[in-house]
Amino acid sequence: MIEPMRERVVAACDGASKGNPGPAGWAWVVSEDAATPARWEAGPLGTATNNVAELTALERLLTATDPGVPLEVRMDSQYAMKAVTTWLPGWKRNGWRTAAGKPVANQELVVRIDELLAGRSVDFRYVPAHQVDGDPLNDFADRAASQAATAQQAASSDLGSPEPPPSPAAPASAAPRRRAGGTATARRDGGTGTARRTGGASSRTIKAKFPGRCVCGRSYAAGEDIARNDQGWGHPECRTAAE
Secondary structure, three states, X not given: XXXXXXXXXXXXXXXXXXXXXXXXXXXXXXXXXXXOEEEEEEEEEEEEOHHHHHHHHHHXXXXXXXXXXXXXXXXXXXXXXXXXXXHHXXXXXXXXXXXXXXXXXXXHHHHHHHHHHOOOOEEEEEOOOOOOOOOXXXXXXXXXXXXXXXXXXXXXXXXXXXXXXXXXXXXXXXXXXXXXXXXXXXXXOOOEEXXXXXXXXXXXXXXXXXXXXXXXXXXXXXXXXXEEEOOEEEXXXXXXXXX
């Protein structure tokens, strides 16, 4: 019996680098109901940057999913998402050079992703990382990638691997945050949609004026809540010392 074509696959992918560059890993997860992980895979990369890990995660997800079924990809890497939805056409026109005339970083991975996207219907949805009530699929991919980076071992649902350990609990001193549609989407053609994020923050958090990188190895975007830790600024959940 021929199975009916699925209308859409909802997935998330993520990469992690413990040191940037440092021990790195990638992960993707596919859901049947847009919330619960149904199939997933994660793997090590040895020593690599966070950007390489993020792009590798996307490349592995596209390789593992049916190109004939529309795909929604949730990810917290603005770099990886913009690379394939916004910057790539210009890079190709410029002979794989940036606007500043420099060679495009991670070109081999970007070219491979471009090939995998050809003729496919793919929607990219940006979801902020490390949110108390954030996207469950992105959170799963984040934890799986982090575990792969640390353990440097492959894991997947097909291998019967246990799910990655839960994220560390948010510090008790941090006030709970509330999301109000805190997402942004981008299609393959570069069109974007935006949404505003609101919510109270404790007196110990501020809005980042510029993008940066947390002590955990993950990046944060301008406008996200950050807090001081003993090595600078980063995600409130990763705070390692009180003021």
